[in-house]
Amino acid sequence: QVQLQESGPGLVKPSQTLSLTCTVSGGSISSGGYYWSWIRQHPGKGLEWIGYIYYSGSTYYNPSLKSRVTISVDTSKNQFSLKLSSVTAADTAVYYCARKGYSYASDFDYWGQGTLVTVSS
Amino acid sequence: QTVVTQEPSFSVSPGGTVTLTCALSSGSVSTSYYPSWYQQTPGQAPRTLIYSTNTRSSGVPDRFSGSILGNKAALTITGAQADDESDYYCVLYMGSGIWVFGGGTKLTVL
Numbered sequence: 721q722v723q724l725q726e727s728g729p730g731l732v733k734p735s736q737t738l739s740l741t742c743t744v745s746g747g748s749i750s751s752g753g754y755y756w757s758w759i760r761q762h763p764g765k766g767l768e769w770i771g772y773i774y775y776s777g778s779t780y781y782n783p784s785l786k787s788r789v790t791i792s793v794d795t796s797k798n799q800f801s802l803k804l805s806s807v808t809a810a811d812t813a814v815y816y817c818a819r820k821g822y823s824y825a826s827d828f829d830y831w832g833q834g835t836l837v838t839v840s841s
Numbered sequence: 842q843t844v845v846t847q848e849p850s851f852s853v854s855p856g857g858t859v860t861l862t863c864a865l866s867s868g869s870v871s872t873s874y875y876p877s878w879y880q881q882t883p884g885q886a887p888r889t890l891i892y893s894t895n896t897r898s899s900g901v902p903d904r905f906s907g908s909i910l911g912n913k914a915a916l917t918i919t920g921a922q923a924d925d926e927s928d929y930y931c932v933l934y935m936g937s938g939i940w941v942f943g944g945g946t947k948l949t950v951l
Contacts, residue, residue, distance in 0.1 A: 766945040767887065768880075769929050780938030784842060816886055824875045824934050827892035834886055
């Protein structure tokens with residue numbers, strides 16, 4: 721059974737960089753066949769796809785966040801990470817990591833429990 | 842940027858049938874957008890109901906079905922139950938590796 725677990729600071733100051741890591745267990749990122757995704761949810765609001773990465777390092781980002789987002793992968797640790805720079809209060813959200821099949825005709829099938837990140841001084 | 846629109850809220854009686862939709866701000870949704878549907882209850886991560894328009898995820902009851910209705914993707918719940926009261930999200934593939942979620946529909950069963 722694949723499991724994903726987000727980790728990182730729950731509080732980030734405005735203008736700083738938000739950094740989160742997702743640790744994958746029960747499956748190897750380097751096996752391929754999946755994109756490793758970040759999705760966020762503002763309090764009481766809907767879901768927003770941030771971007772994803774393939775084990776090879778290929779990335780795709782939400783155009784509205786692209787200038788501030790970096791997703792990276794560390795296959796040796798079976799982890800992938802999110803960095804979001806120059807954060808403001810508008811970046812306060814629950815951040816989920818999730819796995820998505822490589823095919824367009826696949827879903828985000830495994831999710832982490834989510835971690836709340838608050839941007840505040 | 843293209844906006845994906847869902848009904849903000851919907852109500853259905855127990856045992857009733859409801860169809861939630863997922864539309865584009867510009868253009869029609871087709872199978873080429875690979876619409877998926879997710880159910881989310883408070884405090885939980887979303888779970889897949891339907892992917893690739895009409896493929897039911899493992900373990901999902903067959904009273905949940907997906908389709909294209911006119912120019913929108915649709916999720917139909919037949920025989921609604923109390924525990925179907927949740928938020929429902931669609932997500933569409935926009936090309937170039939980009940996915941966009943709809944704003945979600947809050948479904949009330951009463």
